[in-house]
Structure formats: structure tokens, C-alpha cells
Amino acid sequence: MTALNVYNGPSVAGAAEQGRLGLDLFAIPLGIAALGTLWAVVVPAVPAGAVVAVFSESVAAATWVVMIAVYVAHLVKGAYGFSDLRHPIYGPLAAFIPVIGILVAATFHGLGVPGLESPIVAFALLLLVMDAWLLRTWIVGEFSFDAIHSGYLLPLVAGAFLASFGLSSVGLQALARGAWGIGLFFWFIIGTAVFFRLMLGPQLGDAARPGVAILLSPPATAGIAWFALTDGDVGIVMYLILGVLGMVLLAQMSLISFYLTTPFTLGFWAVTFPVCSSASLLARVVVLRHPPEWEAIAIVIAGLASFVVVSVAVRTAMWFITRRRQATKR
Secondary structure, eight states: OOTTOEEOOOOHHHHHHTTSOOGGGGHHHHHHHHHHHHHHHTTTTOTTHHHHHHHHHHHHHHHHHHHHHHHHHHHHHTSSTTHHHHOTTTGGGGGHHHHHHHHHHHHHHHTTOSSOHHHHHHHHHHHHHHHHHHHHHHHTTOOOGGGOOGGGGIIIIIHHHHHHHHHHHTTOHHHHHHHHHHHHHHHHHHHHHHHHHHHHSOEEOGGGGGGGGGGGHHHHHHHHHHHHHHTSOOSHHHHHHHHHHHHHHHHHHTTHHHHHTSOOOGGGHHHHHHHHHHHHHHHHHHHHHOOTTHHHHHHHHHHHHHHHHHHHHHHHHHHHHHHHHHHHHO
């Protein structure tokens, strides 16, 4: 495989390197929001987790709002020329925006914050409309197989499952079941395409390596949504989901050196949501089933996921400091 045969795919670093805000940068508030959701899950084991959850969701919401304002301002000024929204690789990532809204609102709703039912429904419906529009572009052929990447799994597959989770949280079970079915549909078609891309496509470049962790997102969010739909039933469907998640987790564990040897970019924020979502599903199982030492197990799960997010945040700060120093020397 020659050096030219390398696929870099979408990179959060790409927009940042150009000094602009890209749609892929919304992976940052998404990861922080997922961390807050995880700590909300472990509240029965760690009551203080509610404080961490509220703090994380508040930071995610504030970051999300600021990023939307900046992005829209640039669109209005014509700075981007709507190129991101029309881009075959970056365009679908616009679905990050309602996905973050669903996750933040649903978590706050679960913590007892009132008045969030309508926003959850609105974000879920917006996301499903965006998914339908993307499906339309595929049907009419406005899509290239070369554009497929694991990042599609976040807003489309995980997004649909999170829409189901959000709708279940406000009691709209019929709509939630439909959203779960949409997530399953996208998981099948996009997941298959992504695996074909990974197996038969060019070797991954450094910028695309963190995106491999996104393969955790479909089973993790499918399980989270299924728990919400079934009031915590651990039946055959959940065992099937946990089996898939376990297999992918084992594969990811074998890739630790793969990640550690990859130069840091802001693209590593794409790792945070899959890690926190997987931890959230496992923590839900532990909290529900109460195995021996379940409180300690829940704390360890939340702690490990938090370590990943904090590590990426620290590396991000270092990354910006380094760039600032380099810019000053110029």
C-alpha cells in the first residue's frame, strides 16, 4: 500500500487548522454532554454524580450555543459559502446540532428540570427530518461511496437511537419505537458501508484514526434507547446488543497502541462520545442488576470514561497553547 493510498476522512483538526469553525467541531460539546449523561446514570451509586452531570451538561450546552451562534454568523456573512452543509463528507455532520440538543435536554429532564419536553420533541423531529433528507440524496445518487466514513455513525445511527431515548424520556413511546427502528435501519446500511470502507478502502491516515472508536456508538446508543423503551428490561434484545458492544470493545482494547501512537489532533474528541456512551450503557446494566460491589463497579466505569474525556481536554488545551506560541513566533 503506497503512501498515497491513505484515507484521512473528516478531521476536527481540519477546520481548526484553517482557523474556522467546522461542523465536525461539534463533537466537542457532544462528548461533554455524553459525560454528563453518564454521571446522571451513576447517581444511585454516587449521589454527588448529579453535580458532575449538571456541570458537564451546562458546559456542553454553553459550548453548543456559542458554536451555533458563531457558525450561523459565518454562514450569514458568507464566510463559508454553505460549503460544509453541501459537502458529501461534512454535510451529514450538521445533524450533530440536534443530537446534542436531545442529549442535553433529556439528561436535564431526567434530573428533574421541568419544561424540556417540547425541546426534546423538536430536536428529535429535526434530526429525523435531516436523516430523511440525507436518505433522499442517496436515493437520487447525489453521493459517492468514497465519501463514506465512520463519522456518519454518530449523527445518523447514534442520533436516531438518542432521539428514541429522548422521546421515551417524555413518554412518547410510539414515536420512540419508530425512532429506534430508524436507528436500526441506518445502523445496518451505514454500518455495513463503513466496515466495507475500512476493510477494502485505503489505509487510514493519522487524521482518521480516532474515528475508529465511533464503531462503539451504534450498540451503545441502541442499548441506552432500548432500556428507555422497555423500562430497563434485560431480555434477549439487550443481551444481543451487549454482545455486539462487548465484541467491539475487545477490538478497541486491542487498538490502544494504535491510538497512543497517533499524533494528537482535535479529532480525538470523536473518541469521547463513543467511550462515554458505552460506559453509560454498562453503568445502566450495573445499576439495574446490582451485582456484588455494584457501586464500586459503577464508579470505576464512570471514572475511566471521565479520564478519557479529561485527557482529551487537557491535550486540547496543550494543542491550542502550542499553536498560539507558534503563531507568536511568526
